[in-house]
Amino acid sequence: MGADIHGFIECRGTYGTLDEEDSSWHAAINLDLLYGGRGYDAFGCLFGVRNYAGFRPLAEGRGLPPDVTDEVRDHYEGAPDLFHSPSWIGWEELVAVDWDEPALTVDARVHEYRYSVEHGLRESGKSFRNLDGRSEGDEWIQEGKIMRVERMTRREAVRQDGEWGPVWATMKALADVHGPEYVRLVAWFDN
Template identity: 50%
Template structure:
């Protein structure tokens, strides 16, 4: 069973009946299921081993009535409720690597200028098995898991001229790329913060599995 994220961008303005108001439903801005982003920001499905920025803070005590009612509707099905302000997002060091080596094998593709760019985390395939020698290492009848490997960080396998597999750590930028799925969320928060202040805009979220 997978895990999805839900929530609202909230804003604290000088007008309104409540200290904080629900500005926009997260569903209107983001409909992905990116576990690396979830782990990087909130410590949920943190397979890459990031130091989570806003893990399990709970519902803000001054949460808007809209957010509070929605979370109450979810009841015990909602988990890992938390929030992060736009000010905190603005202070993220996007070059910061994860604290742990990723158990998954990273796949890179050759760029036009001869460099390498991450193309994903390699899923099980006959090709990965052949290039890395996993089939020879796997015990008969035992389901292979990438986290069972004992390769040191930096181990690489070349697959022709344009593909590379590597054991390594993700950076926060690799987890949440510029102009990626989260950019609409950042755009709305940035716009509200320009008017109301960085500390007066936050993303309040919960997860469902």
């Protein structure tokens, strides 16, 4: 059974506010409008969910923020038997991440590659296979595919120019107006 991510970008409005301490958080945009993927590498890297690549998660198990908006809380609590692993991460944290940091361990999945004249060597997927004593960097051919044991970096897991691009662009735009400490991604999962 697959796992999907749900959530919101929240922003604490400070633009035009005389006293930032009096401002409140707002559910700025539903994550479903910005991200439609199912990227287990990103889920593991960010929140520790389906962490097959072996990352030190950036924001695992934080729960909902204590000052989460009512709208976000209502969405999460709307399906208590379905949703799990709520957490959040601020834009201030995300911009400080070393995206070239490698995972703590090699990926539990074998990376599969195919070669074509038109595109060259391209990753075609990942699969759980018996590594038979193989270690990082090992490569072999099986079922017409090039198989590799690899260790991923955060940048490979959360491609900033890929599916996560609209999420990061939205968070950055809000941070440019309100400040990086006032923008966060609140997320949870189903399966």
